Amino acid sequence: MTRKRRRLLLIFSALGVLGVAAGLVLFALNDTIVFFRTPSELAAEHAVPGTRLRLGGLVKDDSVVKQDNAHVRFVVTDGGGEIAVNYAGLLPDLFREGQGVIAEGTLEPDGSFRADTVLAKHDEKYMPKEVADALKKQGVWKEGEATR
Amino acid sequence: MLLWIAFSLMTGAAILAVLWPLRTGAGAAPEAASAAEADLAVYRDQLAEIERDRTAGLIGEGEGEAARAEVARRILRASAEVHATRAASAGNVGRRRAAALIALVGVPVLAGTLYILLGSPQLSPQPLAARLNARPEEADVAVLIRKVEEHLEANPDDGRGYEVIAPIYLRIGRTSDAVRTWSNAIRLLGSSPSRQSGLGEAMVADADGVVTAEASAAFQQALAQDPKDPKARYFLGLAAEQDGKTAEAAAYWSALAADSPVGAPWLPLVHAALARVGAAAPAPQTAQVPGPGAADVAAAEDMTPEQRSQMIRGMVERLSARLAEDGDDLEGWLRLMRAWTVLGDADKAKAAATDARGHFGKDDAALARIDALARELGLGS
């Protein structure tokens, strides 16, 4: 009898903890996920300024302007659209014009993008996976073209 | 051979790992504890541990007693099992034979088949140091290229080096490097028909077979200097074909075929091209005596510095052998001394000087010339 009740108690407390955990996970997911967008997608859907986003595409050639206070401006393009990005900070080692990039931050009312993180992480193919997928969809980039 | 012996030994070791534990006589060892026995040992150990903790005062009297009771129950249960089950059998012979057979047949067959499918037993190890130090005639193309590249990095103004490596780059498919090196060769050595047409060919290869405007310009340059240059004419024909001007292309190629010697290596290519644009190939000029084929020229051009120096070395050896038989040729001795010095072999140069002195021991004028050259070459006295 007591054995059975203890067992039940154990199981219910376990379920309770797991329930709390599940709720926590759902709540956190709802609140913290960040969508990935390309410039042309952003242009098409008129995103609300202030939303947190990950912007991915290629750094447009000859678009990088470095200011002496470590502020950088560059343009991200996916062939279909372009967005100017402002970033205060050091660019990652792998950041290059013409290469894939992901910028995380918010859209400004004037249509530019304020990034607080710039990622140029990529594998040997020199292209972040999300960016490669998006560019393939746009037809800008074909398999094997971006190597080296 | 050694490799296959090593493979056999390794296979043997794998089979032995199965056979050794299966050998008769090993089965009697009371190694295998039954599950219940092993459990019992753990529980006895736990009991002793509780005892230790209790005497050390680490656990309370009541707590210790409860724990003891619990472990004791486990012990009872386990000992009941020990009596109920028999220890593992020592193993029966049939099973052992089957296992041994599986190992004896399965290991070599499986490993052998897979290795033959995947491995490359014919290839030897090729550590870089050994390849770099290999004698020139044994060195492989990649290493020779690397050496030329290192040489060019140190002497970026050596036009001959670029000229030597450019066709090799083209042959191994490093087309953009070929373009770059031909351009350098032209910049440093000046324009020549073969360099210009080489550059053009590299550009065509680099553009995946398209004769670009730059390539055409290079071929025109070649033709300006040598209107007969076969490569330039062939590719200009190709350019015309790619522009859709088949008549012009056919004109280039017919002319080329018409004044090519019989058996020229490019003829089949030209004939194929002509057939492609639907023009008839002119009759070859049977009268003309085949000169040194362009292929031979190309082969000489392709020669690497190592091969060249090898060639020169061979000539010097021959000179040396001739002088050893007939030592009266003073000019020959002097040439030999100079040649060894140029080839960087000071010892042989000195030896040549000594031999020469031996031959001209009574001829002061000759001795004076030998000594003067030895001083000039820094061979000591």
Add this chain to the structure above:
Amino acid sequence: MNPEIGHYALVLALAVAILQTTIPVWGARAGDAALMRVGTALAIVLFGFISLSFATLVSAYVQSDFSVLNVVENSHSMKPLLFKITGVWGNHEGSMLLWVLVLSLFGALVALFGSNLPATLKANVLGVQGSIATAFLLFILLTSNPFIRVVPAPAEGQDLNPVLQDIGLAIHPPLLYLGYVGFSITFAFAVAALIDGRIDAAWARWVRPWALAAWAFLTVGIAMGSYWAYYELGWGGWWFWDPVENASLMPWFAGTALIHSAVVMEKRDALKVWTILLAILAFSLSLLGTFLVRSGVLTSVHAFATDPSRGVFILGILIFFIGGSLAIYALRAPTLRQGGIFAPVSREGALVLNNLLLTAAAAAVFVGTLYPLALEAYNGAKITVGPPYFNLTVGALMAPVVFAMPFGPLLAWKRGDLLGAAQRLMAAFGAAILAALAAVYVQGGGPVLAPVGMGLAVFIVIGACVDLAERAGFGRVPAATALARFRGLPRATFGAALAHAGVGICLMGIIAETSWNAERIIGAKIGQSFEVGRYELTLDRLEPRQGPNYRALVGVFSVRRGGADMGTIESSKRLFTARSMSTTESGIRTYGLSQLYVSLGDELPGGAIGVRAYWKPLVTLIWLGALIMALGGVLSLSDRRLRVGAPRPAKKPKPAAVPAE
């Protein structure tokens, strides 16, 4: 050494692994001692062949044998010797070979030191190990063969990814693999016990050392990986919630739960079903991590080459082992005999709570890591689950764990006295409140949670000390007796307390670093000074330097604090010519437990250079804490009781064994 020897050794290893999968298990089913013994020999030979294969590959790297494709793709003749060697596992093929090497090492260790195990259990364990080795050897040979040759051999290699040319790579992956793959042993034990149908307190005793060893390695491996990312990536961050980091964190949570629940199982014969499940989970999560990293479904610095056929193959392995083990589990678990009972408030109860929360944390990380994948597969939306999610979920789930941590060891088995435990922890409470107040005073109006966290951290550390003092009986018995008892405490007790204290120390570092760090990003010219935290940095000079296979631009900074000279910091950017890639070599200077961290950015117009400088208070405690945790694990492992395990029972009744039946 001829690479073909290594290749053949690998092929032969596959044959041996297949035998190891079949013969001992067959022996165990037939009750044939001779066949079961074969497993021991095979496990050792398997390790021998894979070591030979690995050594051959290393020698090919050291000698720059560019007739081996793997060497061409990942090495360079001008690379320093150390990085030639570490380059072996700095790529997909080589790292998989290291993976099976570690796997076979553990198999050989069980074969050599498992003489106290029942013969059938040992045979089944080795059989399961053999099956894992078979699967991964097949994977290597068919999709990721490091011994493929090239004809003709190039004269130079393409060099290793410069980010990986670092001493961190020398130690981090092997340690991590020792942890990951170490859980293959507990997995093999669990499956073997399920096959055998014998799951009891003794099983937990046999499994615990392996679980502890794997856990300790994994802890150090994760800490090393974190430190490597910290100084190599130049961002000053020490944890990024990168999918690969998550992949190592999930088995760590499961493994931590496992080493705790195994204690309950060993002492009380309870939580058996759960412990077995955890053993399966810990390794399944390790496999999942391998899949995530190797298949390229997630992008990360660690994802080397991506090749769909490899992903499918590993997915197959994953499904086979996880699905298979869970199927046996579902079949066998209900037949297990009930174990000891306990009240909710008891040592067992506390450990159950710990287990629940740890597995919930693992699940939260799991969801966060895989949710983007699932969503993309479902409707093509690309999302990122970033640090805020993980900080919130893992933070919220870990807070009760760390708070309850000092209570657990103070509760008695079966039925505990929560109030009594709380009373005994009064000293720790006091210390915690003092620490929190001190933190409030020092930070003078920073984040509210920081002093609370500091208090909690101190609570854990002091709580661990209280636990030891209580066991020795300080304050209850005469000091001399207490001291004698203290010395007599089992090492496992010290280990546990040390590991718990390590958690507290790590927590201090995390809280101090996240709450009180100072950051400064600036375009600095030579001679220019700037402040970060309470330090003043001056860019003295920029100088170019030549390395063996790179060129570097070095910035030399002098540090002053309150006018006093505090030394210099050198930070550099390296350009690797072979791949024309650059890396950041952060300049780090340690002051006490805190660090000043400087990394260089790009050269800016007007002769300035981008500089990122951080003041990171108590940051070293993060890794020190992790090392202390692992040290606690090692100390526990050295406990005589675990090593002795079972004295050989069969020796004593040797003459009697025959007539017994």
